[in-house]
Amino acid sequence: MSFYPTTIAAISTAPAVGAVAVVRLSGPESLAVLKRVFQPLGRGDWEPRRMRFGRVINPSDGALVDEALAVWFPAPNSFTGEEVAEIQGHGGPVAAGRVLKAVLAAGAELAAPGEFTRRAFMNGRLDLAQAEAVADLIAARSEAEAALAARQLSGRLSERVENIHKDIISALADLEADIDFGEELNALDMGRFQARLAEIAARLEQLLEEGRAGKPFRDGLRLALAGAPNVGKSSLFNALANDERALVSPAPGTTRDFITTEALWDGLWVELCDTAGLSETPVDELDALGQERARAQLDRADVILWVGDCTRPDDVGTGQKLPPPRTLRVWNKADLSPPPEEEGRARPAPAGPEPMPAIAVSARTGQGLDDLKAAILRLATGQESPKPPEVSPNLRHQAILSRTAQALNASLAAARAGQPPDICAYELRTALDTLGAICGRTAPDDILNEIFSRFCLGK
Ligand SMILES: Nc1nc2c(ncn2[C@@H]2O[C@H](COP(=O)(O)OP(=O)(O)O)[C@@H](O)[C@H]2O)c(=O)[nH]1
Ligand SMILES: [Mg+2]
CATH class of the missing domain: 3.30.1360.120 (Probable tRNA modification gtpase trme; domain 1)
Known part of the structure; x- marks a missing residue:
């Protein structure tokens, strides 16, 4: 064989x-x-x-x-x-x-x-999703990553994808029977047929959502700290990493280059990046270089902590330019002074059209750090009470799932618009061919080479 x-x-x-x-x-x-x-x-x-x-x-x-x-x-x-x-x-x-x-x-x-x-x-x-899970399990850096990989290896993701595959085949078979023998058989109930497609599309959407929400548990979480000089970024970095990694000093401008470190938060892998303070006008050339590097690090972070100082709430640096959906406003030194208030709540960041959540902490006493970690996770997963999903499709799977959903929705739209059933059938076949690549039924050689070349020798 x-x-x-x-x-x-x-x-x-x-x-x-x-x-x-x-x-x-x-x-x-x-x-x-x-x-x-x-x-x-x-x-x-x-x-x-x-x-x-x-x-x-x-x-x-x-x-x-x-x-x-x-x-x-x-x-x-x-x-x-x-x-x-x-x-x-x-x-x-x-x-x-x-x-x-x-x-x-x-x-x-x-x-x-x-x-x-x-x-x-x-x-x-093994199917292709399980083979990928072998590589993920070997490379896992945290309990969360290993647990997700083990479930994918056992076939949880494949099973859900294969069930969707089967249901598309069965819808397509009914449609084709109707095209071929429509006159002799009872004509296909178009309302029920459309409901079936809509239900399959919802399951694809659900998997995509689990892929997005599961990202921190699957790929870990990249955090970067930004803010004006001397607000306590390096102190907060050390507190979040549980390690005296970065230099802390009362003199502004201590951190020039960025520093990264890794930490585990409750089985979740986190990379923290401390950066030079951002200001409108760099004090010298070294500061300008440091700020340039800081911005590059902010670009690759999943979540940016924009740190401010409770005792100097108006020194916001250049935080207004940080991307609101990925940025969390953190008011540090809450042991010295309460966070600036606006209508009884911690003042939202002044940036952008979207309100930015704000959290008060003290790097010195540790107050608020657990709330901060929880807020980071909510922002990264987009969920109110974040928890690792049962399975989490990776980026390759997500791209395939959305292309499948597109074809399925095109078929549904054609059915709703009363277009000829051949067109619905064509889109359903496209959906099937596309979806088949997750488990490897239809994956071309170059994709296989790409996936298996990531493995280590001997695996
Ligand atoms: N009271 C208090 N002082 C802090 C806190 N965080 C930092 N500091 C002090 O603020 C100064 C600047 O801290 P640092 O972490 O170097 O700030 P950075 O320039 O933003 O990295 C240092 O003297 C720290 O000891 C805090 O939560 N409470
Ligand atoms: Mg610093």
Whole structure:
């Protein structure tokens, strides 16, 4: 059943010092290669999925390489769906490299990055969304990212996408039956048909919404602090990172270059970026350069904290120019003075047509920091009570989902306008072809290359 005639090998564990390293083989010659390099202790033949202890020998010179455990998985019950063998030797890059050399000398080829997972996908062991989840799980930096990836790997996203796929097929089949045999059968109830399409479109929209709201849990959260000099940006940065990373000083203009650090907030990965204070007129050339870099960092942030000083509420710097939907007004030094009020509420930022939420905190005492974190998460997810979604389509999935929704809505619009059913059917077929790319039914080769090249060696 396999697509591939070659047998590939790679070190599947991290290239670092550790107790155990795994060299994995996949392909029709896996057992044959294993037998050339591995001398099991004790008699008997290889049994499927049964670990054996023995010696690894390099067949090119007969040298003893390692003592190890080895196991054989006959096709198709393996990760790749092909015949697979694994040798568990001692860890460490050199020791594992020697086992790999022995296996290559015995006839295996070095695997390309992601090649095991690609074979698993081609052999139908995983669909494309699940294969992507393998890479995401390995790369996860936080509990939230790992949990989402694990659910996607188990097929939660694929299942929902496949259900939508099935329902579009069934709508299309009814429509085509009506086109072909309309006279003989009871004519299709157009009202109900349109309701079905609208319901499918709503499910696509729901998935898209989960993709947007899930972004911080899936990709982490990039935060940048901006504001006038000396309002306490670096102090707040340290408090949010729980680390005395940035220099703090009563002298304005301490921070010239930007500083980034990573933190975990309740299992959520956050990157914080402290920047030079923004002002209308830089004090010198170094300050001008610092401010330029600061603005570049603000552009790539998911949420910008525009920090002000409760004791100097009118020193707003150039905050008016920050993008309101991604910016949160933070009044720091609330331990010294209450935040400026407007009609009994923390004064909204004076910027832009849209009101900007404002939060009062003290970097010194920690007051208000939990509220600030909650407000950041509300802004990033667009949800009143943010929580990780069950599945979260990534950007590739989101692009496909919106193109599918477009085609589906075009079909619905044609049906509503009383256009010929052929046109509805054409748009539905486009929706099907488009949606198929999420699980890989219709993904072209260059997309596959793109996805699998992001994997590490040995995966
Ligand atoms: N009382 C009080 N002082 C603060 C607070 N945050 C910062 N400061 C002080 O304000 C000054 C400037 O702080 P810094 O973090 O360097 O400001 P930046 O220039 O905006 O990065 C320092 O003397 C800090 O100790 C706060 O919440 N309360
Ligand atoms: Mg600073």
